[in-house]
Amino acid sequence: MPALEHVLVVNAILFGIGAMGVLTRRNAVLILLSVELMLNAVSLNMVAFAVYGHVDFGNITGIVFAFFIIVIAAAEVALALGIVVRTFRNRATANVDEVNLLKW
Amino acid sequence: MEDGVTATQVVFWILAVAMLLSAIGVVTVGNIVYAALFFIAALASIAGVYLILTVEFLALVQLLVYGSAVVILILFALMLTRARERPQALFGRSRPLGIAASLGLMAALIGGIVATTWTTPESSAAIQPVGLQTIGDAIFTIWIVPFIIVGVLLSIALDGAIMLASPDEDDN
Amino acid sequence: MIWADHAWILPAIPAISFVVLFLFGRKLPRGGDFISVGSALAVFVLFFFVLESHLDWLGAGLGGIRNVGTDWINFDNFVVRLGFTVDSIAIVMIFVVSTVALMVNIYSTNYLRHHGKPEPRYWWYFAVLSLFVSAMLTLVLADNLLLMFVAWEGVGLCSFLLIGFYYERRSAVEAAKKAFVTTRLGDVGLFIGIILFWRATGSFQISDIIAAAEAGRVNDLPQVMGDGYLTLSTLMLFLGAAGKSAQVPFHVWLPDAMEGPTPVSALIHAATMVVAGVYLVARLLPVFEVAPGASNVVLAVGLTTALLAGVMALAQNDIKRVLAYSTVSQLGFMFVALGVGAVGIAMFHLLTHAFFKACLFLGSGSVIHMTEEQDARKLGGLWWRMPVTASTFIISSVALAGIPPLSGFFSKDEIFVATLGGANTVVAILLGLAAFLSALYMARLVIITFFGPAKDLAVIKRAREADPTILIPLVFLTVLTFLVGFVAFDQVGDALGFPGGINNYIYFPEPHDFHFSNSVAAVTGTVSLLGFLTAWWFFWGRNSRRAQALRDFQPRLAAVVENKFYFDEAYQWGIDRAILPLARLVSWFDRMIVNDTGINAPADATRYAAYWLRYHVTGRIPDYALLMVVGVALAGGLAFLLRG
Numbered sequence: 001m002p003a004l005e006h007v008l009v010v011n012a013i014l015f016g017i018g019a020m021g022v023l024t025r026r027n028a029v030l031i032l033l034s035v036e037l038m039l040n041a042v043s044l045n046m047v048a049f050a051v052y053g054h055v056d057f058g059n060i061t062g063i064v065f066a067f068f069i070i071v072i073a074a075a076e077v078a079l080a081l082g083i084v085v086r087t088f089r090n091r092a093t094a095n096v097d098e099v100n101l102l103k104w
Numbered sequence: 105m106e107d108g109v110t111a112t113q114v115v116f117w118i119l120a121v122a123m124l125l126s127a128i129g130v131v132t133v134g135n136i137v138y139a140a141l142f143f144i145a146a147l148a149s150i151a152g153v154y155l156i157l158t159v160e161f162l163a164l165v166q167l168l169v170y171g172s173a174v175v176i177l178i179l180f181a182l183m184l185t186r187a188r189e190r191p192q193a194l195f196g197r198s199r200p201l202g203i204a205a206s207l208g209l210m211a212a213l214i215g216g217i218v219a220t221t222w223t224t225p226e227s228s229a230a231i232q233p234v235g236l237q238t239i240g241d242a243i244f245t246i247w248i249v250p251f252i253i254v255g256v257l258l259s260i261a262l263d264g265a266i267m268l269a270s271p272d273e274d275d276n
Numbered sequence: 277m278i279w280a281d282h283a284w285i286l287p288a289i290p291a292i293s294f295v296v297l298f299l300f301g302r303k304l305p306r307g308g309d310f311i312s313v314g315s316a317l318a319v320f321v322l323f324f325f326v327l328e329s330h331l332d333w334l335g336a337g338l339g340g341i342r343n344v345g346t347d348w349i350n351f352d353n354f355v356v357r358l359g360f361t362v363d364s365i366a367i368v369m370i371f372v373v374s375t376v377a378l379m380v381n382i383y384s385t386n387y388l389r390h391h392g393k394p395e396p397r398y399w400w401y402f403a404v405l406s407l408f409v410s411a412m413l414t415l416v417l418a419d420n421l422l423l424m425f426v427a428w429e430g431v432g433l434c435s436f437l438l439i440g441f442y443y444e445r446r447s448a449v450e451a452a453k454k455a456f457v458t459t460r461l462g463d464v465g466l467f468i469g470i471i472l473f474w475r476a477t478g479s480f481q482i483s484d485i486i487a488a489a490e491a492g493r494v495n496d497l498p499q500v501m502g503d504g505y506l507t508l509s510t511l512m513l514f515l516g517a518a519g520k521s522a523q524v525p526f527h528v529w530l531p532d533a534m535e536g537p538t539p540v541s542a543l544i545h546a547a548t549m550v551v552a553g554v555y556l557v558a559r560l561l562p563v564f565e566v567a568p569g570a571s572n573v574v575l576a577v578g579l580t581t582a583l584l585a586g587v588m589a590l591a592q593n594d595i596k597r598v599l600a601y602s603t604v605s606q607l608g609f610m611f612v613a614l615g616v617g618a619v620g621i622a623m624f625h626l627l628t629h630a631f632f633k634a635c636l637f638l639g640s641g642s643v644i645h646m647t648e649e650q651d652a653r654k655l656g657g658l659w660w661r662m663p664v665t666a667s668t669f670i671i672s673s674v675a676l677a678g679i680p681p682l683s684g685f686f687s688k689d690e691i692f693v694a695t696l697g698g699a700n701t702v703v704a705i706l707l708g709l710a711a712f713l714s715a716l717y718m719a720r721l722v723i724i725t726f727f728g729p730a731k732d733l734a735v736i737k738r739a740r741e742a743d744p745t746i747l748i749p750l751v752f753l754t755v756l757t758f759l760v761g762f763v764a765f766d767q768v769g770d771a772l773g774f775p776g777g778i779n780n781y782i783y784f785p786e787p788h789d790f791h792f793s794n795s796v797a798a799v800t801g802t803v804s805l806l807g808f809l810t811a812w813w814f815f816w817g818r819n820s821r822r823a824q825a826l827r828d829f830q831p832r833l834a835a836v837v838e839n840k841f842y843f844d845e846a847y848q849w850g851i852d853r854a855i856l857p858l859a860r861l862v863s864w865f866d867r868m869i870v871n872d873t874g875i876n877a878p879a880d881a882t883r884y885a886a887y888w889l890r891y892h893v894t895g896r897i898p899d900y901a902l903l904m905v906v907g908v909a910l911a912g913g914l915a916f917l918l919r920g
Contacts, residue, residue, distance in 0.1 A: 002116040002156070008217045010120040014127055016210025021131030023202025023902050029181050030136055033143050036174070037127050040150050051157045051234065052222075060242045063234055066162055067243070070169050071254050075261035077174045081181040082268030088185040089271075096897045198902060205905045212912030219919055 007048040015041040026095050028084045036073065043069040116156050123149035136182055140175065147171050158233035279325040280333060280362040281344045286322060286370065287413035290315045293406040301399030309385050312402035316378040316409060323374045330362055331773050343419050343483075356480055359419035365558055368623045369416040369551075372630040375756070376547040377409045379749035380539045383638055386745040387539050387645055401441060401537070408434035412548050416555065420480035421470045424556070428466070428520070431549045432459050438544060439536040451532035458529040462519015466556075469512030476505065482559060489563040503568050510567040513560060514574060521553030521607045524581045528843050530604055534596040538641030541596060546603050546637050547630035554610045554626055558619045565617055575615025579706055582608030584841065586713030590720065591838040593652050595640040598721045602676065603633055605714060609691055612707060618694035625691060628683035628760050632672040635753035639669035642742045642750065643725065649735045652721060657730035661739040666726045668750040673722050675757045677715035678804045680797065683761030689800050690764065693793055708803050715807025723815045 014037060021034025043066035050062025087099060126149060129142035147170045154163035243251055293315035301308040345359025384405065388395050395401075411430030418424035440452030474480055476495060477488040488494050494506045501508070517523075522530035533545050544550070557564060557574060564570045582605050589601035606629050613622035642665040643658060644650045659666035675682035678689070688711060695704045730736035741747070762768045814823040827834040836842065 001110075002113050004222050005217060006116070006120075007153075007157075009214055010124065012210060012213035012217060013124055015213065016206050017124065017127040017131055019209055019905050020203055020206035021127075023206055023898065023905060024131065024199045026898070027136060027185075029178060029185060030130075030139055033130055033139060033178065036143070036170075037130060037146060040147070040170075044150060044153060047154060047157055047159055047162060051159065060234065060238055063159055063162060063239055064242050064247050066159075067165060067239070068247075068250065068254055070162075070165055071258060074169050074174055075258045077177055078265040079261050079268070081177055082265035084181055085184050085269045099897065198898065202898075202902055202905075205902055205909060208909040209905055209912065212909050212916055215916045216912060216919075219916060 004048060004052045008045065011041045011045045011048070014038075014044075026097055028087070028096050029081070031096065032077065032080050032084070036077070039069060039073055112156055116153065119149050119152040119156065123153065137179075140179055140182060143178070144171060144175055147175070159239075161234075161236050161239050278333075279322065279329040281329075283326055283360050283362045283366075283370075283417050284344075286319050286326070286374075287410045287417065289318050289322075290406040290410040290413070294403055294410060297399060297403035297406060301403050304399065306385075307394055307399035307402060309381075309398070309402045312406045313378075313381040313385065315406055316374070316381040319409065319413070320374040320378045323370050326362060326370065327367055328773075330367060345419060348423065353478065356422050357420050358423060359481075360417040361419035361482070362417065365555065365619070365623060366416050368627055369555055370413065372551075372627055373409065373412050373416065373548050376543055376630055376634045376753075377405075377412075379634065379638070379753055380543040381405065383542075383641070383746055383749045384537070384539045386743050387641055388537065397441070401438070404434050404437045404441075405540075405543070408438070408544060408549070412552075415552055419482060421473065421482060421485070422480045424482075425463075425467060425470060428516070428552065429463065431544070431552065432456065432463065432520070435459075435533070435544050435549055438540040439533045441536055441540070445535065448535040451529075451535040455529040455533045458526055459519045462516045462526055465512045465514075465519070466516020469509050469514075469516065472505070472509035472512060476509070486560065486562045489566045492566075494563075506563075506567045507569055510560075510563055510570040511573060514557065514564075514570065514577075517553030517556045518577060519553070520556075521550050521611070522581075522604050523553070523577050523608065523611060524584055525843070527581060527585060527604045528840075528847065531592075531597045531600040531840075534594070534600050538596065538637060538644055541600070542634040542637035542641065545600065546633040550603060550607060551610070551626050551630070554607065554614065554622060557611070557614045558622055561614060561617065561619050564614070571615050571617065573615075574611050575703065578608045578611025578613075578615055579703060579710075580608070581605065582612065582710035583706060583713070586710045586717065587837055588840045589717040590713065591834070591840075595643065595650050595652050595655075595721065595725060596637070598652070598717060599633070599636050599640060602636075602714060602717060605710060606633065606676070608710070609688065609707070612703070613691045613694055616694050616697070618691070621687070621690040621694050624764060625687035628675070628687040628757070631753050631756040631760055632675040632682075632684055635668055635672040635750060635757060636676065638746070638750055638753065639665050639672065642746050643669075643739075645746070646742055647735045647739045649732070652724045654732040654735055655725045656728045656732075657726075657736060658739050659726040661736065662726075662741050664741055664747050665750065668754040669726065670722055671754050672757055673718040675761075677718050677807060678711055678800055679715075679808075680801055681761065683757050683759075685797075685801065685804075686761035686764045689793075689797050692796050692800055696796070708800070711800060712803045712807045712810075715804040716811050719808045719811030720815045723811060724820075728817055 018034045018038035018041060022031050025031050025034060046062040047066045050060065091098065123146055126142045126146035130139050130146060133139050133142060147166060151163040151166040154166060293311050296311055297308045343359055343361045345357050347355060348358035349356040388398050388401055408431060411427045411434060415424055415427035415431060418427055436452050436456040439455050440448050442448045473485050477485055479485065489506060494509065496505045519526045530545060534541055564574060585601045585604035585608060589598050589605065592598045592601060610622045610625050613625060647655065649655060675684035678685045692704055692707065695707055763772060813819060
């Protein structure tokens with residue numbers, strides 16, 4: 001078994017890469033993919049804590065949580081893609097730079 | 105960890121490298137279909153890490169839900185929104201800033217992890233594999249109410265997605 | 277059922293009537309007037325149950341005062357009771373209120389109609405009338421000053437609404453405003469007085485306050501003021517009483533209040549609300565007697581009012597205004613009685629006055645309703661056109677003037693006896709002068725209204741006897757005017773079931789028996805007759821040239837009297853010179869300092885800041901995400917650095 005720290009560090013890097021994708025990409029679908037990467041890093045973290053029997057996470061809860069995250073991620077992806085398709089139809093773009101109504 | 109480098113550790117590091125490389129591919133590659141394919145690879149690597157962590161159930165769910173259903177949804181969305189996408193429009197204006205910010209985030213996280221003293225079992229033999237039955241018991245006893253709620257949420261979300269994506273009556 | 281313990285039902289019934297009329301009056305047949313009349317009738321009938329059970333308790337030696345209720349506000353040591361006291365003073369007041377309210381309700385169903393057709397807002401009139409009865413009964417029954425104050429303002433509100441009932445007329449609006457503001461001046465004093473008493477005793481209960489005052493516990497805490505604190509608090513209460521009861525110098529609102537419908541004048545501005553001040557002082561008379569000087573102030577104000585208002589009534593030509601000044605004058609008599617400590621006599625005069633003055637107002641209303649004229653100079657010769665109205669009016673006038681054996685004679689005579697016993701002869705002589713004046717102005721009013729030649733043919737043609745709904749209250753009240761005086765005799769009171777006669781029934785600090793003194797009676801009767809003779813000498817028929825000659829002999833003095841001693845002008849001058857400039861100053865301060873500087877300036881600063889700050893909000897999601905990640909990274913880094 002790999003050491004807990006190693007798993008955590010790998011997760012942190014994965015999380016950072018996901019964040020980088022969110023910040024650098026312009027296509028809404030690709031941003032969504034990056035968010036999914038971050039989400040996966042988090043759930044992997046929880047599973048690692050659960051499995052390694054850390055004092056705070058030393059039971060099955062982390063695994064169940066990861067399971068719920070996967071289910072909710074599926075729902076979230078469906079909704080987000082609905083929104084992207086909708087926006088694309090209204091504004092003929094999936095480019096988040098061109099969607100700038102979220103202000104005063 | 106005192107018993108040296110084991111086979112599972114080697115496999116873990118291979119999977120980790122594959123996962124991180126695929127992730128980098130997802131966020132950097134120019135062609136968005138390739139990005140989606142890299143995403144599948146990353147998901148598969150994560151499923152492998154689940155296997156190494158002895159959680160077979162999650163590995164299967166990861167492959168089934170993420171690797172197939174979610175990815176198919178995303179591919180459809182990509183196809184539906186590819187009208188006049190130009191390669192140079194793939195990255196935003198603030199790319200260097202974004203890279204810097206995410207690297208900073210990464211550094212903060214790794215620093216925190218390294219600085220923390222983690223109490224883990226002395227030997228990896230003490231780690232009990234989490235069986236499928238344990239997970240099933242937990243979900244259908246302690247977590248039964250959240251489980252039902254998540255089911256309802258899922259169907260509502262799918263209905264909502266259909267409503268969002270369906271054309272308006274006066275829209276054709 | 278012990279009715280005296282459930283006296284709260286009395287104000288509750290008209291309150292329900294008010295709610296029903298307020299919500300549905302417009303849609304009900306006849307404007308729902310039957311609901312108001314019914315509630316007044318119910319109160320009138322229930323009063324006798326309350327009286328009977330109260331007398332039972334009294335007869336059984338269980339004490340005369342029944343007090344029931346519940347806590348209204350109970351907060352730490354701040355307790356306000358929703359309590360009702362039935363004692364003899366309350367009984368007298370309820371009798372007056374319920375009787376006159378019933379009569380006025382019946383009367384109004386006709387008076388508020390023009391040739392059988394209801395006037396506009398007919399339903400609203402009866403709604404407010406019900407509200408008034410409810411508030412007045414609450415005022416009478418309240419066992420603590422705060423509840424009494426609420427009801428006190430309630431009757432003031434109804435008075436305001438009903439004076440301004442014909443709000444299409446500018447004069448009515450002005451009069452309503454004047455009445456409201458003038459009484460409010462007194463009410464501020466009343467409220468200050470209540471707070472002062474509460475500060476000293478920690479209680480609003482009237483019984484607690486009386487006990488504390490008699491024990492000498494009403495003091496400011498460091499005892500700097502000594503007895504002055506008690507006197508100050510008491511005089512503050514008296515300020516409220518004087519405002520409500522239209523005593524000098526607050527009397528100016530009552531004559532103007534005659535802009536309201538005449539039955540309202542009879543109920544509110546003659547029989548009930550204006551005597552609330554008398555009632556308040558009567559309730560708290562033990563406090564007034566303990567407070568040094570307070571009784572003398574009451575006496576002086578009452579005497580001044582009785583005299584001044586009597587003189588002013590002489591030079592008025594509007595029937596209702598003469599009656600209004602006469603009311604002010606008679607209220608002065610009551611305060612004189614209170615000033616010498618004779619509660620029972622003041623309440624007795626209140627009782628008799630309520631009936632004959634209500635009858636006079638209703639009679640004048642009958643004249644006004646039929647002739648549509650209320651200037652006495654244009655009336656005249658009405659007695660054979662309106663015999664019932666004329667005879668009831670004349671009988672009530674005679675009662676007011678104090679001719680035996682009508683009720684006014686007994687009560688006024690009592691006041692003289694009490695004054696001679698309690699004060700000095702000068703007061704009694706001045707009071708005699710006021711009594712002479714009341715006989716004079718009432719006789720003058722009767723002569724120029726009902727006798728002599730008709731001065732205006734159009735008016736006299738319209739004059740004929742009114743409907744029974746108007747005449748029945750008149751006759752009923754006249755009968756009461758006849759009979760009520762005799763209850764002063766202990767034998768009569770005893771026969772009616774009041775143990776030991778009515779004067780023992782009404783509580784006295786030191787029992788005053790009914791001193792029917794032949795010599796005093798002879799003097800007061802003579803004074804009244806003298807008043808009548810003087811009126812005949814000056815106003816009867818062609819004798820009025822003598823009045824004219826008198827006016828011409830001293831034109832400036834006559835002008836002073838006719839202009840009511842220039843009270844209104846003086847107030848107007850004060851308002852123009854002092855209050856309005858002050859108001860302008862306050863208004864300027866409010867607009868410039870409070871509003872522009874205090875409120876608008878920060879608002880403007882916020883707006884300008886926002887105008888420039890908003891540019892950091894780009895609306896682009898990537899920017900938000902970037903800032904969020906930077907923030908999280910910084911927070912994480914900070915946590916890492918500060919990890920200890």
